[in-house]
Amino acid sequence: MDDLQAEADKVLAAGALGRSPVVHRLFEFLVERSRSEPAPKEMEVAEAVFGRTANFDVSQDSTVRVYVHRLRGKLDDYYRGPGRDEPMQLSIPKGEYRLVLAPADPAQAEAALRRRTLPPWVMPAVAILVALNVIVGGALWWTHNMSGFAFARHSPAWAEVIHDDRPMILVVGDYYIFGEADEHAEVIRMIREYTINSADDLAEYLMNNPELVGKYTDLDLHYLPTSIATALRNLMPLLAETPKERERIRVVSASQLTSDMIKRNNIIYVGYISGLGLLRDPVFAGSRFKIGETYDEIIDQTTAKTYHSQEGPKDTLKETRLDYGYFASFDGPEGNHIIVIAGTRDVAVMHTAEALSSRAGISEIKKKTKGKKPFEALYEVEALDRLNLRGKMLLLSERSGGDPWQRAAQPPMP
Numbered sequence: 086m087d088d089l090q091a092e093a094d095k096v097l098a099a100g101a102l103g104r105s106p107v108v109h110r111l112f113e114f115l116v117e118r119s120r121s122e123p124a125p126k127e128m129e130v131a132e133a134v135f136g137r138t139a140n141f142d143v144s145q146d147s148t149v150r151v152y153v154h155r156l157r158g159k160l161d162d163y164y165r166g167p168g169r170d171e172p173m174q175l176s177i178p179k180g181e182y183r184l185v186l187a188p189a190d191p192a193q194a195e196a197a198l199r200r201r202t203l204p205p206w207v208m209p210a211v212a213i214l215v216a217l218n219v220i221v222g223g224a225l226w227w228t229h230n231m232s233g234f235a236f237a238r239h240s241p242a243w244a245e246v247i248h249d250d251r252p253m254i255l256v257v258g259d260y261y262i263f264g265e266a267d268e269h270a271e272v273i274r275m276i277r278e279y280t281i282n283s284a285d286d287l288a289e290y291l292m293n294n295p296e297l298v299g300k301y302t303d304l305d306l307h308y309l310p311t312s313i314a315t316a317l318r319n320l321m322p323l324l325a326e327t328p329k330e331r332e333r334i335r336v337v338s339a340s341q342l343t344s345d346m347i348k349r350n351n352i353i354y355v356g357y358i359s360g361l362g363l364l365r366d367p368v369f370a371g372s373r374f375k376i377g378e379t380y381d382e383i384i385d386q387t388t389a390k391t392y393h394s395q396e397g398p399k400d401t402l403k404e405t406r407l408d409y410g411y412f413a414s415f416d417g418p419e420g421n422h423i424i425v426i427a428g429t430r431d432v433a434v435m436h437t438a439e440a441l442s443s444r445a446g447i448s449e450i451k452k453k454t455k456g457k458k459p460f461e462a463l464y465e466v467e468a469l470d471r472l473n474l475r476g477k478m479l480l481l482s483e484r485s486g487g488d489p490w491q492r493a494a495q496p497p498m499p
Contacts, residue, residue: 089116092174099168128143160174174186174189233326234326242424243441258357259360260309263306310356312430313356335350348419355438357380357430358411368423368489372461382394392409393407406467408432411433412424412437415459415461439473
């Protein structure tokens, strides 16, 4: 193995390149090509590392130069830190796409030599100081980690759920899909129908439409919106900071939720408003809002204003769109507690979860609740191509009095 490859292996083993697979791929390509002549051109790097085609325009696309600059910086950082004592060092010459192995800078090498010839008492002293720093730093890290979400866990949004001994059920809003079969009973496509939300619903639908028997078939399949994964990433560290706390959390889909579960557990729902299932009637029975016919409309019954999500298929992704998130906190049927983190579409679900787990979002709730209980909030999110650009709380309001579990109101959902 030549010297350049040996040094490259040291850099990789030290983790100096971070976790980016693109940076690793670029480094390995340059290592291979730097062991032979000539050095690759920018076009070759673009094709081999970044999958660009022959019509790649180097004057319009700076991807190669950006990543080479990033790789050069990572090598510099490595040799200023963990690799500072290496007598030979890798670098990328300016304006070139190759690695060179050269002796370390003389001043840097002299400093490294002095470090290696320190008096014998220095290293034990340093070891003691390091040990003390580790102990103190570890204690500070533990304190910070254990109280990292204290600002949220003791807030009006979360305190009643977090500090209650009841089990916690995390409900994710799922959707039922069934299959359409051809004349050979082979499933040729999957169908999502808003009026059919379970195998029982499908069976009832087929009873009323016998001509479709054999064409529509139950596949026992459900799906989750992609935003739920991002939302849970933000929420789980808040809900369970210790293994013991994680043990009391059970995750179920909305289609699996039963009335008995709702009675005996604290419930946290995460997902689309249209996926609330058994929770939807009590949620909106006590709300100032109702849902429009398309499920993308939230109607404020106090002001008669309609908030319509602009997310969904469109001809262009270059324009910003508005989406709406909803949060509610209220008592369950038997002294337990219900929390709803929802949205009309993905961006709103993600933003609402982020707001409910961030210092700024929790601070805003503390400021605006002013003792209101139970309460709900509406968020507006401006998005571009499913990316949350900015969001804001439009209003926070006390939910109406009375028991939403006992009301015989008109169905709040279409």
